Amino acid sequence: MAASISDTSWLQNSTLFIHMLKNWTGFEDLGEYASSINPFWILLLPMLLYHSYCFIFLLNCFTSFVLYIYKKKHNISGSIYDPLWEKPRQWIGHFVETFGKIWHGYEVIGMENLPKGPGIIVFYHGAFVLDYILLVARLYAQKGRSLYSVAHRDMFLPGVKLVLDVVGCIVGTKVNCVEILKKGHLLGIAPGGLREGNFSDEYYSLVWGSGTGFAQVALDAKVPIIPMFTQNLREAYRTVGKTRLLKWLYERTKLLVLPLYGGFPVKLRTYIGEPIPYDPNLTAKELAEKAKIAIEDLRNKYQKRPGNILRALSERFYKHHKNN
Structure with a gap:
């Protein structure tokens, strides 16, 4: 009633x-x-605002479909660690690396700083983590080494989960992270996450919360932390809509993704800093602060701020990296 x-x-x-x-x-x-x-016009605005994400999602759906056919053709019924997945990983790695070379003249400086054993690569989260994707591809294509990646659980959507699994994305629980490290692998984590991706800007400010989970994982697994920063990342892609209202909404939901624009063929150089060794005398908070300072040092040394798209485009013609 x-x-x-x-x-x-x-x-x-x-x-x-x-x-x-x-x-x-x-x-x-x-x-x-x-x-x-027409209902199409109602959907047109969000499609235009999020066209980059739509393209990425569709590309991942297509890749997952191809991988599914490969899985059925080769009767792969085991885990994602099955050796039969090595060939698709090589295909994906070479394709992404070739794109990085052609479109961004992608370079990695400091590859020798990566340990031969396990470690956590901690990096600045741009509007789109293209630089990190290119590093994952280069490591696998050139070194045959897997770099596993912590991804938000909401990214594992139907239609794209298979490709995320194949390229080494995991949900970032403490148990999952320690397990990967105990197996001797590298693991990539962006402590700023989506918050930093949304609300940092051309000044490349690190937007980290108070969490120290990645540092605690490093201490529990007794592995070093390797800082990483990529020059001109914010000039390749930028977000729009960094308002107080949307920031408030993000903090309440943790799901808001701001629209982005870009895809500009700017020069991208990834700098890998010296490892921060395992030290049992450090607390997680102290270790997290050391990692943050290490990334800021790389940024201050190699990134002109504020970033400028035209300058970043002109750097495609520099043959050698320069300290800024």
Whole structure:
């Protein structure tokens, strides 16, 4: 009975609102106008705002479909660690690396700083983590070495989960991270995460919360932390809509993704700093602060701030990296 009364009240309010709207607009039949709206136009605005993400999602869906066919053709029923997955990983690695070379003249400086054993690569999260993707591809294509990556659990959507699994993305629980490190692998983590991707800017400010999970994982697994920063990353892609309201909304939901624009063929150079060795005398908070300072040192040394898209494009013609 209560539901019936509520429905009647809602209907009365809706009728009153429509009547007021008719008087204000002068339209006699709003239903005729509403029926003339093509649903496509309603979807057009979000499609335009998020066209980059739509393209990335569709590309991942296509790749997952190809991988699914490969899986069925080769009767792969085991885990993602099955040796039969090595060839698709090589294909993906070479394709992504070739794209990086052609479109961004991608370089990695300091590859020798990566330990031969396990370690955590901690990096600045750009609007789009293209630099990190290029590093994962280069390591596998040139060294045959897997770099596993912590990804948000909401990224493992139907249609793209298979490709994420194949390229080494994992949900960033403490157990998962320690397990990967105990197996002798490298693991990549962006402590700033989506917050930094959304709300940092061309000044490359690190937007980290108070969490120290990555540092605690490094201490528990007794592995070094390797700082990483990529020059001109914010000139390749930038976000729009960094308002207080949207930041408040993000902090409440942790799911908001701001629209981005870009894809500019700017010069990208990834700098890998010296490892921060395991030290049992450090707390997680102290280790996290050391990692943050190490990334800021790389940024201050190699990135002109504020970033400039035209300058970043012109750096495609520099044959050698320069300290800034």
